[in-house]
Amino acid sequence: MLQKSLTTCAVGLLLVTPALARANDSAELEKIRAEIQQLREGYETRIQALEAKLRETGAAADRAEESAQRAETAATQASTPPARANAFNPETSLILQGAYKDKKNLPNRHITGFLPTAGAPDNTRGFSADASELSLAANIDSWLRGYANLVFMDGSVEVEEAYFETLGLGKGFTLKGGRFRSGIGYQNEMHPHAWDFADNNLMYQALFGEGALQDGVQLKWLAPTELMVELGAEAGRGAAINNANQNGAASVNLFAHVGGDIGVSHAWRAGLSWMHAKVDHRSFSGNDLAAQPITGDFTGKSRIWLADFVYKWAPNGNASYNNFKLQGEYFHRTEHGSLACSDPLSPALCAGSGLDGGYRSAQSGFYLQGVYQFMPRWRGGLRYDQLYRGSADLNGSDIGNTISELADHDPHRSTAMLDFSPSEFSLFRLQYAHDQSMAGVTDRQITLQYILSLGAHGAHRF
Numbered sequence: 001m002l003q004k005s006l007t008t009c010a011v012g013l014l015l016v017t018p019a020l021a022r023a024n025d026s027a028e029l030e031k032i033r034a035e036i037q038q039l040r041e042g043y044e045t046r047i048q049a050l051e052a053k054l055r056e057t058g059a060a061a062d063r064a065e066e067s068a069q070r071a072e073t074a075a076t077q078a079s080t081p082p083a084r085a086n087a088f089n090p091e092t093s094l095i096l097q098g099a100y101k102d103k104k105n106l107p108n109r110h111i112t113g114f115l116p117t118a119g120a121p122d123n124t125r126g127f128s129a130d131a132s133e134l135s136l137a138a139n140i141d142s143w144l145r146g147y148a149n150l151v152f153m154d155g156s157v158e159v160e161e162a163y164f165e166t167l168g169l170g171k172g173f174t175l176k177g178g179r180f181r182s183g184i185g186y187q188n189e190m191h192p193h194a195w196d197f198a199d200n201n202l203m204y205q206a207l208f209g210e211g212a213l214q215d216g217v218q219l220k221w222l223a224p225t226e227l228m229v230e231l232g233a234e235a236g237r238g239a240a241i242n243n244a245n246q247n248g249a250a251s252v253n254l255f256a257h258v259g260g261d262i263g264v265s266h267a268w269r270a271g272l273s274w275m276h277a278k279v280d281h282r283s284f285s286g287n288d289l290a291a292q293p294i295t296g297d298f299t300g301k302s303r304i305w306l307a308d309f310v311y312k313w314a315p316n317g318n319a320s321y322n323n324f325k326l327q328g329e330y331f332h333r334t335e336h337g338s339l340a341c342s343d344p345l346s347p348a349l350c351a352g353s354g355l356d357g358g359y360r361s362a363q364s365g366f367y368l369q370g371v372y373q374f375m376p377r378w379r380g381g382l383r384y385d386q387l388y389r390g391s392a393d394l395n396g397s398d399i400g401n402t403i404s405e406l407a408d409h410d411p412h413r414s415t416a417m418l419d420f421s422p423s424e425f426s427l428f429r430l431q432y433a434h435d436q437s438m439a440g441v442t443d444r445q446i447t448l449q450y451i452l453s454l455g456a457h458g459a460h461r462f
Contacts (some may be wrong), residue, residue, distance in 0.1 A: 090138040093457040095193045096450075097130035103435075103445040108287070111206050112409040112439040113389030113400075114363065115298060115335070116284050118209025121437075122199075130449075133160070133191060135457065143168055149191070160191075160213070176218040181211050183220065183232045184255050184273035185329055186308035188212050194460050196325070197417050198431045198447045201367035202385035203331055206411075207304065212275070214238060214251060228259040228269070244280045251277045259310075259462070264317045269462055273306040279337065286405040294403065298359060300337010306330070310462070321376055328368040336360040339394060357395035364388045369415075377422065383415040387437075411437035425453040 101124060109123045110116065131153040139145050149161040163178030181189045187204065188211050200210055216236015223229035235249035244250030252275075259269030281297040288294050307330045314323040339359045365387035373379045388410050392399045400407040413436060419429035428450050435443040 090136045091456040093133075093135045093453060093455040095133040095135075095191075095457075096452040096454070097132060097193060098128065099130055099198065099447055099449040100127050101125050101445065101447050104441070104443045106438065106441065106443070108405075109438070110286075110405050111202060111387070111411050111437045112405060112407055113392065113411065114206045114387065115282075115361070115392075115406065117207060117282065121205055131192065133193065139167065140164070172222040172224060174220045174222075176220075177216070179213060179215050180218065182214045182234060182253055182275075183218060184212060184253050184275055184304075185306045186269075186271060186310055186327065187329065189461055193451045193453070196327075196369065196371045196379075196381055197383055197415055198429055198449045199433075201329075201369070201383065202387055202411055202413055202437055203329060203365050203367050206365065206387060207331060207333065212238075214253065216249065216251070226260070228257070230257040232256075238277055244278055246278070246280065250280070251275065265313055265315055267312045267462070269308075269310045271306075271308045273304075273308075275302075275304040275306070277302045277304075279335070286403045288402065289404055291404075294341065296339050296341050298335070298337055298339055300335060300359065302333065302335045304331055304333045312462075319373070321373075323373045325371045326368075327370075328366060330364070330366040332362075332364045334360075334362045339399075359392075359394050359399065361390065361392040363390040363392070377420055379419050379421075381417045381419075383417075385411075385413045385415075385437075387411045407439050409439035413437055427451045 103125060105125060106123060109121045111121065131151045134150045134152065135148070137145070137147040143166060145165045145167055147161060147163055147165065148159070151158045151160045159179065161178075161180050163176050163180040166173075166175045169175060181191075183189060187195070187201070188208070190211075192200070192210060199205075204211065214234050214236045215238065216234060218232060218234045220230060220232040223231075232253075232255045234251070234253040236251055237244055237246075237249075238251035253273065255271060255273040257269060257271040259267070261267050279298055279300050279302050281299055283295065283297045285293065285295045309328055311326040312323065313325075315321075337359055338357065340356055365385075367383060367385045369381060369383035371379055371381035389408055392406055394402055398408065413433055415431060415433040417429055417431040419427055421427045429448070431445075431447040431449065433443075433445040433447075435445055437443075
């Protein structure tokens, strides 16, 4: 319509041009100019009206589309419950573990010469369903990630880990808070299903039980260098290590790790850690030299130095067919404080036990293990544990003269294992151990173990 109008205007101009040529006086020229101006104004008015109508039609179409979108959104919200800002699908995994254990029945099983820190060693024999682990992990938002690991054992549930971890502090820093496995040493951060043997080494059993847990905060820094350099510090209450119940930080840990690659087939990592803990009534039980039961507790300070080293080999970096891992750790622990008899059922026994006074000890030990995958899915490994009882004195005299479990004995054990993994989600293991961790006892142990993984599980540490 607009194009036709413009064409008509042009034709009209052509028709009036000869009239201009024939005009002889100014009055006729003015008349023609007026007519042209009227034509121009008339067509401009019509053009503006058409453009306004076009704009109105477009706006109406936009309003109709917006109304349709609102109606669709309302219908969706009516049928779907509102989602929270941090709604997520967590990474969920379940680890199933079980074993058959053939070993001596030793109700008073212990590691001779060392005050226990996390209960007596396991004395379960025959078939058993070991601790199963349920893990949940997810990004909470763009700043934080959450993780929880629950352990199910004989009808009880334990919160082994439950912490948050930052995602975007930058500059190589990471902050963690809650309950978590301490970053000291090497094996401590691993859950039992990730161990290369069916049980923990004697060193960790004597110091931490299954592992050193920390209730508190951890700050780590990873250096922006080709050589891996990691520094970390922790402060908190600790858990099971010191039995502390106080304000402030009862446990302070520092650690440093360095590592790197040697060519494409070799990798290594070394570390040094320090732990300082205030211990508050950490209980223990044992027998005096007359084989009478006695119960006591320790209050004081515990300091531990740890050194760790790991070496891995895989031809051309491909660990699918063959690989080898050499791992070892050494510790030195000093403790000083006071021991007290705490048997409310036998006050007379406590009165004559001699179990009150100053306690001081300096002890050390190590373990060394190697695991070789000699063909796909098959591995074999050897481990040697050695502890040195060192000095352990009560009121200036050897405490072994008061408690038989703390006699002068250097515990040691040799272990061999063979395992088969049908896939990355399952493992079956046969293990033999020649255990002399108790004075005067040689325990030849055979263990058959299975570990099954269901669901998504994060990659294990180096």
